Amino acid sequence: MLSEQSTATVRATLPAVGAAIGDIADLFYTKLFDAHPELLRDLFNRGNQASGAQRQALAGSIAAFATQLVERPGTRPDVMLDRIAHKHASLGVTPAQYEVVHTHLFAAIAEVLGEAVTPEVAAAWDEVYWLMANALIAIEERLYAQQGVVAGDVWREWEVVGRTEETPDVASFRLRPADGSPAPAFRPGQYVSVQVELADGAHQIRQYSLSSAPGSPYRAITVKRVLGDNAPDGEVSRHLHAHVREGDRLRVSAPYGDLVLKSDDAPLLLASAGIGCTPILAMLEHLAGTGHSAPVTVVHGDRSPADHALRADHALFTEKLPDSAAHFWYENPEPGHPADRTGLVDLSSVAVASGTHAYLCGPLPFMRAVRTQLLAKGVPAADIHYEVFGPDLWLAQD
Template identity: 50%
Template sequence: MLSASARPVIEATLPLVGSRIGSITPLFYSKLFAAHPELLNGTFSRANQRNGAQQQALAGSIATFATHLVEHPDTLPETMLSRIAHKHASLGITEEQYQVVYQFLFEAIAEDLAEVITPEIAQAWTEVYWLMAHALIKLEKGLYERRLNDVMWSPWTLAERTQLGPDTVRLTFTPADATAVTPGEPGGYLSVRTAVADGLLQARQYTLSGDAASVTHRTITVKRDADGEVSPQLHDALAVGDTVELSNPYGDIVLEETDRPLVLATAGIGSTPSASILHALADSGSEREVLVLHADQSPESWSLREQMLADLARLPKASLQLWYENPGDDAAALPGFMDLSAVRIPQDASVLLCGPTPFMKAARSAAIEQGVSAERVHYEIFGPDVWLASA
């Protein structure tokens, strides 16, 4: 992978670059958006720029990729690359944009490391960048080729909206034109692009929480983010009959075709991928062993409760354990936060986690401690993957 000349340079400079990447990435984004402000109109999330999540995720991915090249020179970090490629495809990232990113990223590196950078260091890190970029370009081309159409965004009309709680709404869209519809996969997501309060286009990813494979409609479940821009718009301004733009469906954490036991461990709105997977299993008459573990504030705050309970009832080998901070009259639920030490997880199970990052980290550790192979513990994270940056 890395050339013979680049590998010792990366190995020697990785601690330095790793310690400075957190300051390099904000500088990169400031340069990028100063030269290309149009990228904030429908591609990059303005909210994730403000809160620093995107900078942190980019820093984590670069450091993780470079470290992998040094420690495992004959392979690539495929799981990380797949996650990034699906997210990029859902936003319409193009091959040409990688050259733009390279220009401003390396301007930022040269400026931040001006006192130590040499031509040899610059060349070695250029090699790292293009190894990662070319791997992503290849994956994204493959994802684009799976579409049944050649458009990034197509118009969809809101056909139905159902309030599931004070801060959660289910939205069902139907096609607004004749664009061929690409079926989704259970657990997958799509991007919604809409104008926000000041007219700027913003895109966010939402799980297909109903029948993911449907070509007649798309259903998503949206929890209001008080600090967000898109979810308040979908809650407060989007009415039945209005039209928004949707991407084709993507997502690397989807239902596997296997008979292996499945554990779905979620918290809060993280139940949306589980709901889609359960629905697909129930519709197929699956006899797979499924263990659903969910934590929430209360029975009323579990947004997809009715859908998931109905689908669980159709699965002969499915079981459920709940944790509520405020259980109310639900005698079957355990009080407080999820504790996997009290749950027997089959060692040959596939485990899917979704929820706040601290929850997923604790659940992953608990599953591995019970003997589940780390490669079979998967997680879905909403927004930039800051887990990589803090690992």
């Protein structure tokens, strides 16, 4: 909880800090990478830095956290903190790195806001930072302990035991620990980080959902190749598609992620678009394998049936459930595809059972649209869960 004195100071300065938070985030990353270029090379996603997505996510999370401290004292935005902590744990972030961030973030605040940063203002925002940082450190320590790893030491060598071309731009890689030890347990919907060495020597990391269910003899990731020769956000996916074959090895983290089934006995709606189907497939396989009997509604949108990765599995696992229905929308459907399932996902004709818990994964515009439709159908906001591939620009809405 923020102290009374700091609460008053943060409340008074929040509009000014909020208006400048984008500039602060830009300057922070410039200072951070000037002082520690290895962090951009080997930890941060260069694509998200180039696009500005990471800066937006940082600014949004700080502003959301500070706003909650002053508007709802005594509470924490735990959904936001958990999501950030899972991402951090999958990257191996350590407590010491929060000190590094603090140094450069507060240098950026002082430079952008100038004389407005009095000692009182600096102390108040320092308190905000460490409340957020210490909350994340505590969650991350718990996540590391759950996986039986030391903070930051999340990496193991995994062997590629199979590769399947799902579509021209999507491939699945089946993995097992290279040392023959058991694969760590995970919950359907979670992801792993994969680190590869690129041609320029950088060790870039990306997260990929596990597309197989727990209990499989291997772990599978399904990777969509991001096109564009000069797109830094696609440099890892292009590397995997071009260079990784059966018998090769990858550095893979322990599994993390907070988009997991919270109530197996409730009616479920599993909605995805594009490659967002991967965590949904793991959930469906798990539900089919455990005899889930409550209603399950499966929704997916894609450009065309040919672009729909794992389409056969999507339909097969749904059919194995005793009370289920699958609804696939395609912008460019095959002849004979229902007209009311052509174009973008539209839930107006889809029945949603009372008590439904919804799980969404896909591009942010898709998830915004589906969430809006579900809210209109009476699904409580607390029962709508989502996963964002990359920095979460939706944090302030939770």
